[in-house]
Amino acid sequence: MIELEHIVKSFNADRKDTAIHAVNDVSLTINDGDIFGIIGFSGAGKSTLVRCINLLERPDSGSVRIDGVEMTRLKPKELYKARTKIGMIFQQFNLMPSRTVMQNVAYPLRGMSKEEMKARVRELLALVDIPDKENSYPSELSGGQKQRVAIARALANDPTILLCDEATSALDPQTTGSILQLLKDLNRKLGLTIVVITHEMEVVKNICLKAAVMDAGRVIESGDVFEIFSSPKHPVTRNFVRTTSNLSKIETLIRDKSPIVQLKPGELMARLVYVYADVSEPLISYASRAFDVVINIVLADVEIVAGSMVGGTVVIFSGPRENIDRAIDYYKSKNIRVEVIQDAGPSA
Amino acid sequence: MQALLPNLMRRLPEFWKACGDTLLMEVWSGAIIFVLGLIFGIILTVTKPGGIMENRPIYQVLDKIINLFRSIPFIILLTALMPLSRAIMGTAIYVRGVIVPLVFGATPFFARQVESALAQTEKGLVEAALSMGSSPFEVIFRVYLRESLAPIIRAITITIISLLGLTAMAGAVGAGGLGDFAIRYGHDRNMQDITWVVVGVLVLGVSVVQWLGEYFARKNTH
Numbered sequence: 001m002i003e004l005e006h007i008v009k010s011f012n013a014d015r016k017d018t019a020i021h022a023v024n025d026v027s028l029t030i031n032d033g034d035i036f037g038i039i040g041f042s043g044a045g046k047s048t049l050v051r052c053i054n055l056l057e058r059p060d061s062g063s064v065r066i067d068g069v070e071m072t073r074l075k076p077k078e079l080y081k082a083r084t085k086i087g088m089i090f091q092q093f094n095l096m097p098s099r100t101v102m103q104n105v106a107y108p109l110r111g112m113s114k115e116e117m118k119a120r121v122r123e124l125l126a127l128v129d130i131p132d133k134e135n136s137y138p139s140e141l142s143g144g145q146k147q148r149v150a151i152a153r154a155l156a157n158d159p160t161i162l163l164c165d166e167a168t169s170a171l172d173p174q175t176t177g178s179i180l181q182l183l184k185d186l187n188r189k190l191g192l193t194i195v196v197i198t199h200e201m202e203v204v205k206n207i208c209l210k211a212a213v214m215d216a217g218r219v220i221e222s223g224d225v226f227e228i229f230s231s232p233k234h235p236v237t238r239n240f241v242r243t244t245s246n247l248s249k250i251e252t253l254i255r256d257k258s259p260i261v262q263l264k265p266g267e268l269m270a271r272l273v274y275v276y277a278d279v280s281e282p283l284i285s286y287a288s289r290a291f292d293v294v295i296n297i298v299l300a301d302v303e304i305v306a307g308s309m310v311g312g313t314v315v316i317f318s319g320p321r322e323n324i325d326r327a328i329d330y331y332k333s334k335n336i337r338v339e340v341i342q343d344a345g346p347s348a
Numbered sequence: 349m350q351a352l353l354p355n356l357m358r359r360l361p362e363f364w365k366a367c368g369d370t371l372l373m374e375v376w377s378g379a380i381i382f383v384l385g386l387i388f389g390i391i392l393t394v395t396k397p398g399g400i401m402e403n404r405p406i407y408q409v410l411d412k413i414i415n416l417f418r419s420i421p422f423i424i425l426l427t428a429l430m431p432l433s434r435a436i437m438g439t440a441i442y443v444r445g446v447i448v449p450l451v452f453g454a455t456p457f458f459a460r461q462v463e464s465a466l467a468q469t470e471k472g473l474v475e476a477a478l479s480m481g482s483s484p485f486e487v488i489f490r491v492y493l494r495e496s497l498a499p500i501i502r503a504i505t506i507t508i509i510s511l512l513g514l515t516a517m518a519g520a521v522g523a524g525g526l527g528d529f530a531i532r533y534g535h536d537r538n539m540q541d542i543t544w545v546v547v548g549v550l551v552l553g554v555s556v557v558q559w560l561g562e563y564f565a566r567k568n569t570h
Contacts, residue, residue: 094472098495098497098568108480153480154480
């Protein structure tokens with residue numbers, strides 16, 4: 001278990017006027033076996049926070065406990081030893097260019113014979129699914145392969161925790177997907193606790209069950225990823241959720257006066273947001289038939305987040321006003337949030 | 349030969365001795381400069397602000413001392429350090445007498461070269477090594493020195509070559525060697541053939557060093 005309590009870290013702390021609070025009073029608890037996401041825009045302090053876990057950055061104040069051990073009070077030698085049990089991977093992979101894949105993965109191994117080392121490296125490379133590259137140099141590998149080697153290296157000493165600092169941000173979407181899948185597998189196979197730092201909501205959505213949202217050095221929201229997605233409370237979180245949702249395109253369409261969103265008299269455009277975990281009923285076609293309105297789907301975006309459905313649609317209702325109102329009331333009774341975007345008024 | 353290089357051929361034993369003296373100066377001072385410069389370059393790198401063993405006083409003092417010695421022209425250093433040379437080596441002339449000024453003259457240069465070679469090591473590599481539990485000393489030997497082997501070899505090459513220039517200058521204060529040989533005969537007695545042969549030997553030496561340096565640097569680049 002990782003327990004962070006009241007972590008404060010500022011840079012330029014010796015000069016009060018220019019001091020920057022990178023992390024400002026953050027408390028978080030990450031349970032064993034979790035895949036925990038920390039999301040925020042760049043400069044939010046998330047990279048600094050994650051470095052406080054393995055003390056690559058020493059917090060100005062606050063406590064960092066890992067499995068009950070207070071990290072900030074360890075002697076240097078104890079800290080080096082503790083770090084071998086906390087793997088870390090990076091956006092830029094940080095493989096040593098003068099060493100082969102074999103030598104890179106063997107870097108953190110010690111107290112082993114050459115043969116044992118080789119066997120261990122091969123085992124690790126098989127685990128991350130690149131068994132045939134042990135004699136290549138990093139410069140000969142693709143981004144995804146480099147990150148796999150970095151993961152193998154980070155796992156060399158059987159850590160219980162893996163910290164991922166923007167580990168997929170330099171990769172294309174397809175490779176990102178395969179690396180995330182690998183992390184998920186490792187979490188399941190090894191019971192590894194994974195902390196994922198990212199500015200991409202996609203990543204959190206994809207693999208995390210719990211997450212914290214950071215802004216200006218503080219955690220502004222944390223909890224179940226599904227909760228955060230379905231009902232974001234803080235404006236910054238809402239912003240994040242919107243960046244990943246197709247539904248936000250409607251604002252652009254309206255601003256650009258696209259013909260798709262020009263309403264005729266009698267029409268009403270609304271956003272239907274599913275905020276509960278079970279959208280299995282055929283809501284659109286049912287309401288259309290039951291209340292005799294035409295419902296035209298302009299945009300739709302339904303996703304599986306943390307195993308549940310999240311999302312919504314933007315639709316244009318057309319028909320007699322009282323029918324539209326009854327359809328909207330029906331949706332509300334089904335726990336669907338209805339936001340009217342544009343209303344052309346009842347037809348004459 | 350006799351007709352082409354009349355003055356040189358008459359002084360061949362002296363010429364060989366001059367070559368040997370230059371080589372001797374180069375090897376002795378080079379070895380000391382290598383060790384000291386490497387140590388100072390590493391200290392600069394790790395103690396500088398943001399370094400893995402950040403230490404402001406040590407960095408500031410070392411940085412200033414290096415700047416001080418780098419700003420003194422070598423010919424002045426040669427004479428200024430004569431008393432020190434006598435104290436350490438027992439003499440201020442011949443090959444022995446010039447080792448001290450050569451070390452003082454070239455160590456700061458090499459230390460800066462090492463510092464800039466190590467600076468090419470990406471910060472991320474150091475961070476990755478620390479995250480895997482490496483101690484600062486391990487980071488120095490297994491990351492900084494190992495990963496910047498190619499730029500360090502280039503730094504050594506450049507230093508050996510500039511040291512060759514300094515040894516020639518050292519000849520002026522009685523150190524012997526090729527510089528002294530060229531000045532005494534080639535310049536003072538206007539024996540042009542001696543000047544040309546010395547220049548030729550130096551060009552050859554520099555070329556060989558440069559070629560070797562480039563060869564090893566490339567061998568260590570992946």
